[in-house]
Amino acid sequence: MNPRRLRLGFILAAAGMLLGLVLPPSGRVVAPLTERPILFALTVAAVLLFAAAAWTGGSRAIVPGIGALSGAVTTLALLHDAGIGSSAAAGFWAMVLAVWLGAALCVIELASRRPGGGTSRRVLNLAVPLLFGAIVFYLWEVLVRGFGVSPVILPAPSAAAARFAASLPTLGQDLVQTFVRGVLIGYVIGCGAGLLVAILAHRFAFLGRGLLPLGNFFSALPLVGVAPIMVMWFGFDWPSKAAVVALVTFFPTLVNTLAGLSASGHMERDLMRSYGADYRQTLTKLYLPAALPFIFNALKINATLALIGAIVAEFFGTPTQGIGFRISTEAGRMAIDMVWAEIALAAIAGMAFYGIVALAERATTFWHPSYRT
Amino acid sequence: MTSSALAFPASGAGTWRQHPLVVRYAPIVTIVLALITIWYVAAVLMNLALVRGGFEREETPYTVSELIAGTMSAERPLLPAPHQVIAAFTDSVFGYVPTAPRSLVYHSMVTLSATLLGFALGAVLGIVLALMIVHSRVLEKSLLPWIICSQMVPILALAPIFVVVLGVMGLQGLLPKSIISAYLCFFPITIGMVKGFTAPDPMQLDLMRTWSATPRQVLAKLRWPSAVPYLFASLKVAITISLIGAIVAELPTGAEAGIGARLLAGSYYGQTIQIWSALLASAILASGLIGLVDLAERLVGLRMGARP
Secondary structure, eight states: OOHHHHHHHHHHHHHHHHHHHHSOSBSSOOOOGGGOHHHHHHHHHHHHHHHHHHHHTTOOTHHHHHHHHHHHHHHHHHHTSTTTTTOBOHHHHHHHHHHHHHHHHHHHHHHTOOOOSHHHHHHHHHHHHHHHHHHHHHHHHHHHHHTTOOTTTOOOHHHHHHHHHHTHHHHHHHHIIIIIIIIIHHHHHHHHHHHHHHHHHHHSHHHHHHHHHHHHHHHTSOGGGGHHHHHHHHOSSHHHHHHHHHHHHHHHHHHHHHHHHTTSOHHHHHHHHHTTOOHHHHIIIIIHHHHHHHHHHHHHHHHHHHHHHHHHHHTTOOSSOSHHHHHHHHHHTTOHHHHHHHHHHHHHHHHHHHHHHHHHHHHHOTTSGGGOO | OHHHHHHTTSSOOOGGGGSHHHHHHHHHHHHHHHHHHHHHHHHHHHHHHHHHHHHHHHTOOOOHHHHHHHHHSOSSOSSOOHHHHHHHHHHHHHSSOTTSTTOHHHHHHHHHHHHHHHHHHHHHHHHHHHHHHHHOHHHHHHTHHHHHHHTTSOGGGGHHHHHHHHHHTTOOTHHHHHHHHHHHHHHHHHHHHHHHHTOSOHHHHHHHHHTTOOHHHHIIIIIHHHHHHHHHHHHHHHHHHHHHHHHHHTTTTTOSSSHHHHHHHHHHHTOHHHHHHHHHHHHHHHHHHHHHHHHHHHHHHHHTTOOO
C-alpha cells in the first residue's frame, strides 16, 4: 500500500471519529458524547492518534492501533446505553466505520511488512490473523447490537460468550459425552483397525490390490449416513457414536497408510535385506517410520471427521446430553446463543484435538524434509 | 475376509493368472465377494434372535432352514440381507413414478439439486477466495489462517443453525441446504487453487514479466492453465463433501424430502431396509458425481492438449 493512500485513509478515520462527536449517536434522544467525560476523552484521543498516524505516514502501526482500540472501546461502551443499542444512528456508525478503517489499515500495514528476524516474523504471522479476527468479531458485535438484530437470527458474540460462561457444567457434560466417550474411543478403534488392515494389505499384495480401490471408493461415500443404523445396533449411548466414528475414520487411515507403507524407496529396502532383517524388523525400522507422514496426514483428516461423525450420530438419538443433542434441541427451542456456545465448544475441542495430533506429528516426524528449514 | 482372499492365488501358475485384467480385477472381485458373504452370514446371525422370537410367539414349530429363510426375509431386520436391499432399492426406484413421494428417484433429485447448487456456490466462492489470496499479501496473511482454522471446527455442527436462521428469514427448501454444502466444500477448492495459482515457478513468472504481461494476462495465460490439475483434484474432494453436507443438512430439521429425510424417517420407524436403500442411493449418487467430474477433467485435458 503506498504511503499517500495510507495517509488519506488515516485522515478519513480521524474525520470519522470527529463526525461521531458532532452527529447524534442515536435515533432517540440521548446524552451527546460531549457530556460523557471518559468516552469523550477516548474519542478525542482516537482522533489525535489517527491524525498523528496520518502525519507520520503510518510507519508505526502501534499509534493508529491504539487509536482504533480506544475508538472500539468507546463504541462498545456506547452500546450499553439503552437508548443507543438497536437504534444507533449516523454519529455512531461514523465512529464504527472510522474504527474499522483505522484497524484495517493497521492490519494492511503490518501484513505488508517483511521483518528479517525469525521471532519477529513469527509474532507478526500470529498477530496479523488475530487482529483480523478481532476486527471481524468487533464488527459482528457492533452490527448485531447497533441494528438490534433479533437474537433468534444471530446473537452477539458477547451474548454467546456470556452463555458459555454461565453454562459451563452443561458444556462440560456434553464434552465428556461426545468427545471423550464417542470421539476418542471411536477414533482409537477406527485408526487402529485401519492401521492394522493396512499393514496386512501391505504384507499380502493380493489383499492390497483388492482393498485399495475399495478403500478409495468407501472413503468417498457419505459414510455418516450409517449413523441411524449404528444407533439401532448399539443403542442411544456412546457406543453407537464410537461405532460411527470408527467407521468414518477407518477408510482414510487405510488408504493413507497403504500409500505410506509403499513410500519407502528401493535402496532402503535393499539395505534392510542386505542387513538380513526379517519382516518384523523391516516393518518397525523402515516401513512404519517412512509411512509416518502419511499416517499423520490421515490422523489429521480424521480428527475433524471424527467430531463431525459423533455430532451427526447424535442427531439420531442420544441420552439427554452431548454436543449434537444440545445443538439440535436448543436450535428447536430457538435458544441460538446456547447453540453458538456449543459450537464454540466443538470448535475449541476440534482445534485442540487437531493441535495435539499436529504436535505429535512434529515430535515424531521431525526428520521429514517438510519440517527441516 | 483374509482367509478367502489369501486362498486364491496360492499355487499353480496358469497363463490366465498373468493376464492384466485378472491381475487387476481378481483381488477386487474376491474381496467384494468375501464382503457379501460376510454380510449374509452377519444377516443370519444378527436377525436370528428376532426371527426365533417371532416363531416362538406364534408357537409354531420351525426348522433350521425355515429359521434361516426367515432371517433373509424379515420385514424389519436388524441387518437386511443384500438381496432385500437391492429388491427394495429397485422397487423404490422403478416401482413408482419419479415424482411420487415414495420414489427414491424423487428424494435423490431433491438431494442432488441441493448438492449441485451448493457445489456450484462453493466452487465459485472457493476460486474467488483463492484469487483474492493469491493477489493480496494482506489477505494471504490475515484470511488464510482463519480459513484453515475453520476446517478444524466441525462445521456440520453449524448445519441446524443455518437451516433455522434462514427459515426465520423466510428462506426454506433448497437454499439453506445448498449454503451448508457450499460452506463445507469451498475449503478444499480454495486450498487447492491457492496451490494451483502459485504453481508456476519463478522462471515462468519472470518470462511473463519480460513480455510485460499485465496481472490479468499472467492469470489468464499462466496461472489458470497451471491450476487446472489442482482444480479438478479439489473438485473431486469437494463434490463428495457437498453431497454429505446436503444429506446432513436434511437431518436435524426434519426435512420432508431428500436422502437425509429418508434416513431419518427410516430410523424413526425402524424401517431398516429403507435406510439401507437410501444409503445405496447416496453411494450411487456419490460415485456418479465423481465420475462426472472425472469426465470433465478428461475432456478439459483433451482440449488443453493432454495425451489420452
